Amino acid sequence: MEGNNLGRNIYAPQSLNELLHMREQHPDTILWSGGTALMRMQKGPVPSFDRDIIHLSGVNELKKIRRTERYLEIGAAVPVKKIINVGQHILPFALAQALMSIGSPAVRNLATMGGNLGIKDRRLNSFSVLMLMDSIVELRRSGKSRWIQLGRLNSIGEAEILTRIRIPFRNWDLQYFRAVGDPLLHPMDSLSFTVLAETNKGIISNLRFAVGNTGKSTLRSLDFETYLSGKKLRLSGKEFDAAVNIFQSFVQNAEGDLTPFQKDRSLRFVHWFLRELRDVYIFTE
Amino acid sequence: MKISFLLNGRQFETEVSPTERLSDILKSNGKIFSVRTSCLKGECKSCSVIIDGEVVPSCMIPAFSVRGSDITTLEGFSKTRDYHDIIQAFEETGASPCDFCRGGTILTIQSILERFAEPEEPQILDAFSGNICPCTNIGLIMDSVKRAALYRKRKRLGRK
Numbered sequence A: 001m002e003g004n005n006l007g008r009n010i011y012a013p014q015s016l017n018e019l020l021h022m023r024e025q026h027p028d029t030i031l032w033s034g035g036t037a038l039m040r041m042q043k044g045p046v047p048s049f050d051r052d053i054i055h056l057s058g059v060n061e062l063k064k065i066r067r068t069e070r071y072l073e074i075g076a077a078v079p080v081k082k083i084i085n086v087g088q089h090i091l092p093f094a095l096a097q098a099l100m101s102i103g104s105p106a107v108r109n110l111a112t113m114g115g116n117l118g119i120k121d122r123r124l125n126s127f128s129v130l131m132l133m134d135s136i137v138e139l140r141r142s143g144k145s146r147w148i149q150l151g152r153l154n155s156i157g158e159a160e161i162l163t164r165i166r167i168p169f170r171n172w173d174l175q176y177f178r179a180v181g182d183p184l185l186h187p188m189d190s191l192s193f194t195v196l197a198e199t200n201k202g203i204i205s206n207l208r209f210a211v212g213n214t215g216k217s218t219l220r221s222l223d224f225e226t227y228l229s230g231k232k233l234r235l236s237g238k239e240f241d242a243a244v245n246i247f248q249s250f251v252q253n254a255e256g257d258l259t260p261f262q263k264d265r266s267l268r269f270v271h272w273f274l275r276e277l278r279d280v281y282i283f284t285e
Numbered sequence B: 001m002k003i004s005f006l007l008n009g010r011q012f013e014t015e016v017s018p019t020e021r022l023s024d025i026l027k028s029n030g031k032i033f034s035v036r037t038s039c040l041k042g043e044c045k046s047c048s049v050i051i052d053g054e055v056v057p058s059c060m061i062p063a064f065s066v067r068g069s070d071i072t073t074l075e076g077f078s079k080t081r082d083y084h085d086i087i088q089a090f091e092e093t094g095a096s097p098c099d100f101c102r103g104g105t106i107l108t109i110q111s112i113l114e115r116f117a118e119p120e121e122p123q124i125l126d127a128f129s130g131n132i133c134p135c136t137n138i139g140l141i142m143d144s145v146k147r148a149a150l151y152r153k154r155k156r157l158g159r160k
Ligand SMILES: Cc1cc2nc3c(=O)[nH]c(=O)nc-3n(C[C@H](O)[C@H](O)[C@H](O)COP(=O)(O)OP(=O)(O)OC[C@H]3O[C@@H](n4cnc5c(N)ncnc54)[C@H](O)[C@@H]3O)c2cc1C
Pocket: A030, A031, A032, A033, A034, A035, A036, A037, A038, A039, A040, A076, A077, A101, A102, A103, A104, A107, A110, A111, A112, A113, A114, A115, A116, A117, A118, A119, A120, A124, A125, A126, A156, A160, A161, A162, A163, A181, A182, A183, A184, B041, B042, B043, B060, B130
């Protein structure tokens, strides 16, 4: 134990086993990874926390990046900067974009992916991209480990810890990510837009898209995905219009899930993305 | 709790509450004047310091996490050769950040130069994103970063 403030204890485990043990003994603790979200959410000049804290920085098992032929595995406490430095040949472009839009380089020296996925009631920058990539996450508690699809991660159990994120490699040759706003402090005025797709001889296949950073939910439109999958690049004007219409009715039906600002921005993003497919994309294979 | 760390190359020990912001500790217990605070949200960079080689916003860092760290503020950095490249670039471009922004601006420039030998505009803008200074033209800062990079390149090549 490191110290004590107003009755709050700070625990600093030095190994994963020690961490799991501490978490079991003190399930109601705050896990402190980079601390950037926890500090940013503080209201006053003097930070105060209502529970004990477990500081993850001494747990080396959570700070590793591993790469196999099939996937990239990232420890929950690896700083975002280090993930970005893995390089563009390994890190999928859309994920790099999502991570690069977190704060500034100084913030990214501290921020981690575990912290980005670990905030209750908020889906932040990396969530949609990782979900669309079929990433899985490992949740551990003392003596138990489970891997689940990120898309099914609604909340992390009281005594659980997110330890690793595994991202399967796929040939996503179309990748788009854009975000506006601050999804942590102002989720109603924030939005991300992610598209991934594979192409084969100029034909789009397996297109996936998500509107995220809107608060608790991440939205997908199967109609939009199905319509674009199978289309030949570049899109024709007619296909462009049809895709916009499908997206427009999706946004209209998302009543309650999206604020007027988010609807407007998601439409702008979809126009931008479809224009890329209509005007810019040149098939070079 | 008692914490100790290296502050500008010297061992520093002080009594703090564990979640106190490092920026406050440096200002009040460490008598460091280059560290200022404004947003307390990790945006404005006026509280930047270098911890174990990385530039970070010290307002985002609680006391308990810096035990045993190596912390450099502008006071320490100004004794290095790297500092003088940046100051020379400021003199030549006419960029002149006020005392409030000086520490953050110089350390942010240093962080760019450490990562990129030939920094480009998007990289510089990214590093300065969130900066709230209304008076210094970002164009001048951009020129200064590029010039300082050039001086370092010349030094590496052994030219003046
Ligand atoms: C200036 C600024 C701008 C920002 N902009 C963005 C942005 O545009 N988009 C964005 O997504 N975020 C943004 N953030 C928020 C934050 O920096 C990121 O979300 C970051 O990835 C959080 O990581 P962290 O390690 O600092 O999390 P922490 O603050 O340490 O933790 C966040 C939450 O996750 C929990 N947690 C941490 N690790 C684990 C774990 N291993 N298992 C289970 N729970 C865990 C914590 O208990 C806490 O509730 C910004 C922050 C700042 C300061």
